[in-house]
Amino acid sequence: MAIPIFRPSIKRRDMDRVLTCMVSDRLGPGPLAKEFAHFFSDYLGAAGGVSTVNYHMAIFAALDTFGVERGDRVIISSLAxxxxxxxxxxxxxxxxxxxxxxxxxxxxxxAVKAFLDKNPRAIxxxxxxxxxxxxxxxxxxxxxxxxxxSQGFNNANTPGKAMQGDIMLLSLxxxxxxxxxxxxxxxxxxKKDYKNLSSIFEEQSEDLLLCDMNAALGLAQLKSIEKFISTRKEIGEIFRRSLKKSRHRTIASGQDSEVSFYSFPVLLEYGIKEVRQYALKQGIETRHAFLNSLVAAEEHLKRSxxxxxxxxxxCILFPLYPSLGKRNVELISRVLSTLP
Known part of the structure; x- marks a missing residue:
């Protein structure tokens, strides 16, 4: 079987909390969902947070926190x-x-500066x-x-000081x-924004909040979060060095930032079909990086x-996650260095 492009970093021994929740009297929103939000608030240095039932609800809540209304403008990336x-x-x-x-x-x-003249409510x-x-x-x-x-943590080695922007949101x-x-x-x-955020859910149904069952699954990973991130960076650097031996390249980081390696992106000079077939023949799944982006959905963005x-x-993605194992890391590294 081919190496899957994504795999959750969950081990069997981490499932005790999930199993305990399954046999409890409460599977819906409760203390574990609050604990999950509290952990991230402390870890990143936020005033507080709310765990939501889905990603869309998290986006709704972030916009509502700032009072973004119908007809308002918001700056966003074409790759969002x-x-x-x-x-x-x-x-x-x-x-x-x-x-x-x-x-x-x-x-x-x-591009962002040009949009500032159009009175956006948020970015x-x-x-x-x-x-x-x-x-x-x-x-x-x-x-x-x-x-x-959702695809990367900044300054993960300085817990409590990694909060970026006024609101941060995460897809689970x-x-x-x-x-x-x-x-x-x-x-x-x-604190003011957290008060606004909390008030959004005060009069709403619990159905909008994350269930404890899901929160237990997330909490099982959080005790090893720093190890997860450091392992991703270590594997990513191995892959980056290997890719340099080919004619292709990966994306770059900012001046004072590091890539936290959600996956391993490869920017192909040409031959995307040939490269994907080559990787699959070696037992490695790949995926187009941006098929779920705004630019893929909106025809007018293809021009602008x-x-x-x-x-x-x-751009295609190669597997990169902590549970790859030494043998798979070596295989992917070898394939990256010999891409057609």
């Missing part, structure tokens, strides 16, 4: 997940979609493929900043760095965001 487009359409929010730097996958600052920064802009870029915006860290889907088999998380940096269009057609 299509979930944002679905939320924007439901709410009548107008996306101001910025093209990206072809090397880092981060929004072009010239959303996605840590695409584990990359994130330099800290001074985020701190320099004069409007509320929502950072989506099966293919993200931390998974709860679905769900979402919203964190507020400041040429860099994103290029990445859509040229």
């Amino acid at each position: 997940p299509q979930a944002y487009l679905e939320v924007f359409r439901q709410r009548g929010i107008q996306p101001l979609t910025a093209d990206v730097d072809p090397d880092t996958c981060m929004m072009l600052q010239d 959303i920064i996605n840590n695409t493929l584990g990359c994130y802009p330099d800290t001074e870029v985020i701190d320099g915006y004069s409007l509320p900043v929502i950072t989506d860290f 889907a099966v293919d993200n760095i931390i998974t709860a088999a679905g769900g979402g998380l919203v964190l507020a940096r400041g 965001c040429p860099n994103s269009m290029s990445l859509l057609s040229r």
Whole structure:
């Protein structure tokens, strides 16, 4: 069987908490969901957070925290997940979609500056493929900043000081760095924003919150989170060195940042079909990196965001996760160095 592109970093011995929850009287939203949000709040240095039933609800809550309403404009990357487009359409929010730097996958600052003249209510920064802009870029915006860290953590080696932006949100889907088999998380940096965030759910049904069953699955991974992240970086550096022997390359990091390696992206000079077939013949799954992005869904962006269009057609992902094992790391490394 081929090495899967994604695999949750969960071991059998980590499942005790999940099994305990399964035989308890409460599987719905409860203390474990609150513990999950509290852990991340402490870990990243937030005032507080809320665990949500799904990723879409997390996006809704982040926007509602700042009072974003129908007709408002929000700056967002052309490589952001299509979930944002679905939320924007439901709410009548107008996306101001910025093209990206072809090397880092981060929004072009010239594009962002041009949109500032259109009175946006907020800006959303996605840590695409584990990359994130330099800290001074985020701190320099004069409007509320929502950072989506579903694909990467910044400054994970300094717990309590890694909060970026005013709101951070996380998808807990099966293919993200931390998974709860679905769900979402919203964190507020400041006390005022946390109060606004909390008030959104006070009069709402518990159905909008993460179930304890899912939270237990997420909590099982959190005790090893620093090890998970450091292992991803170690494997990523091995793959990066191997890829240098080929004619292809990977994405770059910002000036004072490191890639946290959600997966291992390869930017192909040509021959995407040939490369994918070669990898599969060696027993390795790959995936197009941006088929679920805004630029893949919106025809007009294919003209206004040429860099994103290029990445859509040229960037594929290779497996990279802590449970790969030495043999698979060596195999993938060898394949990366000999890509056609």
